Amino acid sequence: MSLPLEMRAVVFERPGSFAVRTVPMPRPKPGHALVRVHASMVCATDRKILAGKFAGTVFPHVPGHEFSGVIVELGPDARGPSPGTRVGVEVHVGCGQCARCREGLYNLCLNYGKVETGHAHIGFTIPGGLAQYASVPVAALHELPDGVTIEDGAWTDNLGVALWALERGRVASGERIAVVGPGAIGLCAAQLARALGARVMLFGHGERLARAARFADETSEDPSSRFGTFDAVIEFAGTADAARDAIRLARRGGRVVLGGATGQGVELSGLDLSTIVRGQLDVLGSLANPTRVSARALPYLASGKVDVRDLTTHHFPLERFAEAWDTFVERRDGAIRVMLHPQEK
Ligand SMILES: [Zn+2]
Numbered sequence: 001m002s003l004p005l006e007m008r009a010v011v012f013e014r015p016g017s018f019a020v021r022t023v024p025m026p027r028p029k030p031g032h033a034l035v036r037v038h039a040s041m042v043c044a045t046d047r048k049i050l051a052g053k054f055a056g057t058v059f060p061h062v063p064g065h066e067f068s069g070v071i072v073e074l075g076p077d078a079r080g081p082s083p084g085t086r087v088g089v090e091v092h093v094g095c096g097q098c099a100r101c102r103e104g105l106y107n108l109c110l111n112y113g114k115v116e117t118g119h120a121h122i123g124f125t126i127p128g129g130l131a132q133y134a135s136v137p138v139a140a141l142h143e144l145p146d147g148v149t150i151e152d153g154a155w156t157d158n159l160g161v162a163l164w165a166l167e168r169g170r171v172a173s174g175e176r177i178a179v180v181g182p183g184a185i186g187l188c189a190a191q192l193a194r195a196l197g198a199r200v201m202l203f204g205h206g207e208r209l210a211r212a213a214r215f216a217d218e219t220s221e222d223p224s225s226r227f228g229t230f231d232a233v234i235e236f237a238g239t240a241d242a243a244r245d246a247i248r249l250a251r252r253g254g255r256v257v258l259g260g261a262t263g264q265g266v267e268l269s270g271l272d273l274s275t276i277v278r279g280q281l282d283v284l285g286s287l288a289n290p291t292r293v294s295a296r297a298l299p300y301l302a303s304g305k306v307d308v309r310d311l312t313t314h315h316f317p318l319e320r321f322a323e324a325w326d327t328f329v330e331r332r333d334g335a336i337r338v339m340l341h342p343q344e345k
């Protein structure tokens with residue numbers, strides 16, 4: 001198959017400025033596969049990238065880290081699924097050699113941002129999937145199970161992020177779980193926790209929470225009435241208020257997983273430390289997802305125990321990226337995730 005010499009891509013040209021442009025077609029690098037992108041979403045992290053808040057991002061930059069597609073070609077020395085395979089993408093690929101990578105913790109790779117070591121943070125430090133094609137390390141690819149549509153496959157990484165938080169929190173069948181933050185990842189976490197057999201109460205506010213009600217067993221706007229009651233609490237809101245609530249919601253001896261505040265600048269104050277010490281809480285951070293966690297999450301999608309279709313609230317062709325971006329950023333019409341379709345006109 002002959003591939004075009006050029007493609008269309010979203011380009012973050014410099015901090016605060018983007019456009020949809022024609023750019024040279026990427027060639028698959030050693031160890032990479034060339035993926036024809038069929039579905040690609042934007043998330044709040046893309047706002048931070050556009051604002052120039054990620055040190056590892058070099059402008060001009062092709063963003064996009066929540067995507068799926070079809071392998072069209074393998075690069076040199078790439079041992080991976082064959083061309084034609086439908087794949088979802090996991091975002092963090094470690095160098096594979098450092099102490100953390102040897103533990104499988106690609107998300108904590110000690111060679112972050114050093115492309116020459118093999119490290120790749122797709123859509124952050126290397127070009128991503130808000131484009132018609134992307135060269136992606138085969139280590140990042142997950143073959144989509146039968147029964148998972150290519151659109152749902154764009155949630156591969158998000159589901160890995162949510163499942164990793166539950167694994168950190170040792171969430172088990174029969175437990176009472178609180179999820180703080182009814183955004184895309186929080187709603188994946190709520191559904192996965194229920195799929196694991198837990199009973200889930202979702203905390204948030206207003207219309208966002210009301211829309212999310214069907215993804216949990218119960219919802220509440222008032223954490224204070226439930227302080228000290230949950231076996232495990234999963235936080236994906238990213239604010240200091242949410243972190244304080246999360247810690248207070250845990251029962252004595254319970255677990256708290258904080259996953260929302262991935263950027264710098266959110267400080268926790270106003271919490272009595274005895275809540276943690278006398279409560280003997282496990283307070284855990286959770287960052288993204290180590291290698292292969294997404295592989296454990298995809299079967300829940302295939303079995304229908306997790307539904308991402310209703311979380312994918314808006315769809316646009318890639319050419320209308322500016323409109324898609326505004327829809328997401330302004331949360332128009334209750335936008336949760338906005339999906340771009342790079343192969344559609
Ligand atoms: Zn994201």
Ligand SMILES: [Zn+2]
Binds near residue numbers: 098099100
């Ligand atoms: Zn590493």
